[in-house]
Amino acid sequence: MCxxxxxxxxxxxxxxxxxxxxxFGSTVKEVSLACVPEAGPGAWVVVHAGLALDQLxxxxxxxMLESLNELAASWGEEGL
Numbered sequence: 509m510c511x512x513x514x515x516x517x518x519x520x521x522x523x524x525x526x527x528x529x530x531x532f533g534s535t536v537k538e539v540s541l542a543c544v545p546e547a548g549p550g551a552w553v554v555v556h557a558g559l560a561l562d563q564l565x566x567x568x569x570x571x572m573l574e575s576l577n578e579l580a581a582s583w584g585e586e587g588l
């Protein structure tokens with residue numbers, strides 16, 4: 509199963525492989541932005557395996573995050 513997680517772009521580095529720092533709550537990761545050339549700082553993107561696959565608006569991102577949090581809560585202490 510694959511899971512894309514929404515994150516917010518903090519900054520972009522224009523290079524042959526467009527990269528950026530993306531925040532997932534308090535965690536910040538370096539992510540390839542090559543597939544979302546229109547996305548800039550402040551934009552929300554769906555990230556899977558270090559690659560931003562799509563851009564989404566903030567309302568969509570918040571809804572996805574709420575759903576993921578509900579799913580995590582349903583696992584309880586056992587987790588996966």
